[in-house]
Amino acid sequence: MSSVIETVTEMVQPILDEKNFELVDMEFVKEGKSWYLRVFIDKEGGIDIEECAYVSELLSEKLDSCDPDPIPQAYFLEVSSPGAERPLKKESDYERALGEYIHLSLYQAIDGEKQYEGVLEALTPETLTLKYRVKTRVKELTIERKNIAKARLAIQF
Incomplete structure (x- = not known):
């Protein structure tokens, strides 16, 4: 599937x-009996539906004109905004998220937990520092970036 993405x-x-x-991100996944090619795009100030439709139309034309077809099976093309809970994948995503509330899923548990939510306080090439709440107390945790399975912006409730 990575060749489709590439x-x-x-x-x-x-x-x-x-x-x-x-x-921002792209995925080619099978859900039920159907395949989906999802392309997540953004711009400064946010992306709107007309801009997503524009990209979808041009990309669809390009895909349809390819010979051989890079995606031989039937699929649905979806072009959209990454939404409020935008994934953090690239270094620039993490830098932009400094001071923001984020959600982390870890490969290995820290203090018995594999998921954390809090404010991204600091960032180095090897670690990030998260300020999070446990009931009424505020704690700080430094996490090795190689232990992060997934990261995204989060909505604080």
Whole structure:
């Protein structure tokens, strides 16, 4: 499946560059009996539905004109915003999230927990520091970045 992602990334990047849009993430997944190619895009100030439709239309035309077809099976193309809980994948995502409330899923538990939510306080190439609450107390935890399975912005309730 990574070859599909690589091929589609090469196709969509010029479309995004032309409009100063950012490719946030992409996935090619099977859900039930159907395949989905999901492309998540953004820009400074947020992306709107017309911009998603524009990218979808141009990408769809490019995909349809390829021979051989990079995705031989039937699939649904979805182009959308990453939403309020945007994933943190690239270094620039983490840098932009400094001071923001985030959710982390870890490969190995720390203090018996594999999931944390809190404010991203500091960032180094090897670690990040999270300020989080346990009931009424505020704690700080430094986590090795290689232990982070998934990271995303989170909505604080």
